[in-house]
Amino acid sequence: MTDAIAARHQAAEQIAAEAAALALGYFHRRADLVVETKASPQDIVSRADREVETLIRARLAALCPDDGFLGEELGVQAGTSGFTWVIDPIDGTSPFIAGLPHWCVAIALQQGAATVAAVTHVPVADEVFTARQGGGVRLNGALLRLDDAVRxxxxxxxxxxxxxxxxxxxxxxxxxxxxxxxxxxxxxxxxxxxxxxxxxxxxxxxxxxxxxxxxxxxxxxxxxxxxxxxxxxxxxxxxxxxxxxxxxxxxxxxxxxxxxxxxx
The missing domain is CATH 3.40.190.80 (D-Maltodextrin-Binding Protein; domain 2)
Incomplete structure (x- = not known):
């Protein structure tokens, strides 16, 4: 099953990069986006959010058709493999719409109740955080480890x-x-x-x-x-x-x- 996680993680990195490029294109054209409110005026969604999540789901489903999905914009889709993809196509939609750089594409992989892999792609900063359970976390390929001096x-x-x-x-x-x-x-x-x-x-x-x-x-x-x-x-x-x-x-x-x- 470790190989199955590794293969999915690698695919998620590639798909997150494609999704980030799509989102960044919308970011540069954000004045043209129609913004809708959800639960409050601060809780918003745009065409960019929906299209980015649609892309991520389509790419992952083509590779792993039996996996489930839980996404912010498109909800739940049950799977049969034991794996579930948890997706936020644009986390930080408010900064995104405001022209601030603090937003990202976030994808996590669940196996049962455990989070086993994750990718957070930050397009404006050109940074990619990746993690795998038991395999460490990396930023643009460099292994991260917290400093004990931090208080x-x-x-x-x-x-x-x-x-x-x-x-x-x-x-x-x-x-x-x-x-x-x-x-x-x-x-x-x-x-x-x-x-x-x-x-x-x-x-x-x-x-x-x-x-x-x-x-x-x-x-x-x-x-x-x-x-x-x-x-x-x-x-x-x-x-x-x-x-x-x-x-x-x-x-x-x-x-x-x-x-x-x-x-x-």
């Missing part, structure tokens, strides 16, 4: 928020983080911020609720870099989404203190 007080903590976030709780979190000597960072793409934790660019990341397509790949990357992550959707029901916590090993204890103080 809450000498790094940035990524914070995710959405229309599902409680404003009072988020304010308490920022206050507790600042009191503890930390600083916060947000760019609008949870998948990219999790990859940044794996790369040592951020010391940690927290979001009260994320969807599986936003975070499964990034959580695998953090673990493969030597970081710590909280269990996500421990009941196995990925459609519900859940709380996400990830950190470099020496940041984790202080981050837990912050979360306790903020009661989040």
């Amino acid at each position: 809450l007080t000498n790094s940035q903590t990524g914070i995710g928020a959405s229309h599902r976030s409680d404003p009072t709780a988020m304010a308490a979190l920022v206050q507790a983080l600042l009191v503890a000597g930390g600083v916060f960072y947000r760019n609008g793409s949870g998948a990219l911020m999790l990859a940044s934790v794996a790369a040592g660019r951020l010391g940690s990341y927290f979001e009260a609720h994320m969807h599986a397509w936003d975070c499964l790949g990034g959580l695998l990357m953090v673990r493969e870099a030597g970081g710590v992550t909280a269990p996500f959707c421990a009941d196995g029901y990925l459609l519900a989404g859940g709380r996400v916590v990830a950190a470099a090993p020496q940041v984790w204890p202080a981050l837990q203190d912050v979360l306790i103080a903020a009661e989040v």
